[in-house]
Amino acid sequence: MILVFGSLNVDLVAQVPVIPGPGRTVLSPSYQTHFGGKGANQAVAAARIAGPGRVRMAGRVGRDGFGDSAIQNLRANGVDADLVVRADEPTGCAFITVDQAGENAITVASGANMTASADDLPAELFSSDSVLVLQMELPFTQALTVARRTASASGTVVWTLAPVPEKMTPEMVSELLAVTDHLLVNEHEALDAATAIGIAASDYETAAADLAKAGGLTCIVTAGAQGALAVTADGARRRAPAPRITPVDTTGAGDTFVGAFAAILSEGVSLQRALEAGCEAAALKCLKAGAQTGMPMRHAMSSLA
Secondary structure, eight states: OEEEEOOOEEEEEEEOSSOOOTTOOOOOSOOEEEEEOHHHHHHHHHHHHHOTTSEEEEEEEESSHHHHHHHHHHHHTTEEEEEEEEESSOOEEEEEEEOTTSOEEEEEEOGGGGGOOGGGSOGGGOSTTOEEEEOSSSOHHHHHHHHHHHHHTTOEEEEEOOSOOTTOOHHHHHHHHHHOSEEEEEHHHHHHHHHHTTOOOSSHHHHHHHHHHHHTSEEEEEOGGGOEEEEOTTSOEEEEOOOOOOOSOOTTHHHHHHHHHHHHHTTTOOHHHHHHHHHHHHHHHTTSSSTTTTOOOGGGOGGGO
């Protein structure tokens, strides 16, 4: 079973000629409403690969229309949403601008996500068959507690260090590494994490190797068009290429990689195959607008044929 403990948001997306800098206003002819939140994105991406009934989502939404829609959307995508709790805070919302090259800028109002609790997850969920997926959009202490419970039950912890907390302490990184089996980062996040624990890495590959060794884990770096790199605790490296595409919208590409990676990992296949599936799924997602709408189904992926 894949268990995602994470954020649920509604995304408001505007296409703009250029992403505005400080003090600047740009006009967009309209906007679109999509479902998002890194947790929900990863759950949907995983369910589209793993199939209905294989993914459970835990988190919180508000007692509002956005919350109703977010839960309905999870279920429509084959995600078990029975563990999603209603909170008094409003449902999280993300404000996204996408430029003509497909790059994006995102502001997130966390809302109900910040009330999520490890106690929302019953003890019987945790077993050696569990693959737990975490991000950094919920209170860190709550995510860490869930990770420790999974590790204690001999489950697998997949943790995405995104978004990097504004005040990420050495203690936070050390505690995260201690309970994580697969740490997923991009190039910048790898360097940030290494720096936080006193490692002066010159590039993301060195940072990934140092993080893997420090935590006794596998560190996976997603590097956009350069594909993905995995470094295991013993220093072994594996790479997977990214398909060549012309992106329409990169929003949710990283979450798509995580969801596909977790789905394949839960099937007990090789790390190499999980990397390849993640890269292909992320590339296919970039061909369509919206964080979740472009996420591919299993039958669309040649690496899983």
